[in-house]
Amino acid sequence: MARSKALLQGVLDKNADPLVARWVELQRKALKSGQLEASELESQSKKFVKALQSAVVSGDIESINTPAWAEVRDLLEEVTRARALQGFSPSETATFVFALKEPLFEYLRRECGKDADKLADEIMTASTLLDQIGLYTTEMYQKSREQIIQRQQEEMMELSTPVVQLWRGILALPLIGTLDSARTQIVMENLLQEIVKTEAEIAIIDITGVPTVDTLVAQHLLKTVEAARLMGADCLISGIRPQIAQTLVHLGVELNVVSKATMADALSLSFRRIGKVVIDRKTKKESGISESAAD
Amino acid sequence: MNIEKTETLNIRSGEDIVRVRQNVRTKALAIGLSLVDQTRIITAASEIARNTLDYGGGGTVQVDIVSVSVRKGLRLIFNDTGPGIPDIARALEDGYTSGGGMGLGLSGAKRLCSEFDIRSEVGKGTTVTLIRWK
Numbered sequence: 001m002a003r004s005k006a007l008l009q010g011v012l013d014k015n016a017d018p019l020v021a022r023w024v025e026l027q028r029k030a031l032k033s034g035q036l037e038a039s040e041l042e043s044q045s046k047k048f049v050k051a052l053q054s055a056v057v058s059g060d061i062e063s064i065n066t067p068a069w070a071e072v073r074d075l076l077e078e079v080t081r082a083r084a085l086q087g088f089s090p091s092e093t094a095t096f097v098f099a100l101k102e103p104l105f106e107y108l109r110r111e112c113g114k115d116a117d118k119l120a121d122e123i124m125t126a127s128t129l130l131d132q133i134g135l136y137t138t139e140m141y142q143k144s145r146e147q148i149i150q151r152q153q154e155e156m157m158e159l160s161t162p163v164v165q166l167w168r169g170i171l172a173l174p175l176i177g178t179l180d181s182a183r184t185q186i187v188m189e190n191l192l193q194e195i196v197k198t199e200a201e202i203a204i205i206d207i208t209g210v211p212t213v214d215t216l217v218a219q220h221l222l223k224t225v226e227a228a229r230l231m232g233a234d235c236l237i238s239g240i241r242p243q244i245a246q247t248l249v250h251l252g253v254e255l256n257v258v259s260k261a262t263m264a265d266a267l268s269l270s271f272r273r274i275g276k277v278v279i280d281r282k283t284k285k286e287s288g289i290s291e292s293a294a295d
Numbered sequence: 296m297n298i299e300k301t302e303t304l305n306i307r308s309g310e311d312i313v314r315v316r317q318n319v320r321t322k323a324l325a326i327g328l329s330l331v332d333q334t335r336i337i338t339a340a341s342e343i344a345r346n347t348l349d350y351g352g353g354g355t356v357q358v359d360i361v362s363v364s365v366r367k368g369l370r371l372i373f374n375d376t377g378p379g380i381p382d383i384a385r386a387l388e389d390g391y392t393s394g395g396g397m398g399l400g401l402s403g404a405k406r407l408c409s410e411f412d413i414r415s416e417v418g419k420g421t422t423v424t425l426i427r428w429k
Contacts, residue, residue, distance in 0.1 A: 251403030
């Protein structure tokens with residue numbers, strides 16, 4: 001059924017300013033104070049009513065997915081994205097649209113006077129339209145949140161796999177979190193590349209931050225160690241907590257790698273292997289070893 | 296055996312395995328398992344959840360807090376409707392794998408729990424039950 005849009009159009013044209021004023025007031029009541037600048041809210045609302053006016057004039061009011069509604073959709077997208085980023089809940093975001101119902105229906109009622117049938121029709125038309133717009137904001141909200149989550153995931157992926165140089169010839173790879181296959185792949189590539197770049201002889205893989213070591217994680221570790229060995233670097237594994245050691249024994253996993261309880265132990269073993277000694281300042285003076293000996 | 300609390304989780308992707316581990320960790324903490332026992336049941340859960348996903352094509356896990364008189368425990372029931380295991384005795388041997396793993400998951404998980412049960416029917420699916428008593 002094609003609905004008439006003449007009355008809606010008339011109401012929007014005649015009463016745009018008081019409509020915006022009342023709408024803004026209702027929105028401010030619904031939102032917590034300080035969530036949004038009053039001036040920002042007002043300019044958003046003004047822009048929206050203007051866009052709505054022109055869309056109602058030129059477009060089909062039964063589907064907001066038509067080209068005539070592009071401006072309205074863009075505006076909604078902008079408002080919704082900003083609110084999603086600021087941490088608004090979905091209902092707080094949708095309030096932007098739904099708060100418009102009350103003032104708009106009020107003006108429609110004034111126009112229709114005592115003609116109840118006409119009023120019912122008009123309200124139905126306006127309500128269907130606003131519902132569509134409201135659903136659209138919810139969709140946009142969901143989309144913005146998904147984008148935020150995806151970006152964070154990508155950031156975490158990069159953050160969580162650094163290879164650090166502890167000394168010339170000694171690299172450390174502090175692993176944190178779950179070692180699912182996508183990340184293990186990145187970890188392994190980073191380590192192998194750093195081994196080439198720094199001509200490292202020893203790589204310490206620290207698993208203090210890995211909550212669960214099961215057979216898949218163990219297998220990934222062993223593969224990484226094997227690949228590093230092929231590149232000419234020896235691997236040490238550090239940060240094996242007592243409960244993990246016990247669990248690995250029960251699982252029957254044999255980590256044929258030199259392992260140490262802490263990164264400090266692994267580092268001191270690495271120094272020995274590359275022929276370095278760490279000496280206290282005091283004993284150093286007594287034994288007369290020169291400054292540069294530890295370097 | 297009384298069931299004090301029960302929850303069922305889906306295992307459909309790698310992220311679900313992480314979720315299963317986290318859920319088991321929370322419940323293991325709740326019934327006061329020691330750190331070593333927590334790590335054991337979490338690791339066993341991780342192994343079987345991965346089997347459910349990789350070999351069973353996905354399924355569910357029921358995580359229960361159970362009790363016999365004052366003794367509490369954590370029971371996990373993994374269910375899938377995959378191809379099933381033709382030779383269970385063989386699958387429980389250390390080092391045997393039909394995939395690319397180490398072949399220690401199933402046998403290792405058995406050693407990590409207090410009670411272990413596996414039932415499988417070829418073409419119908421597999422059910423693995425793990426219990427860790429406090």
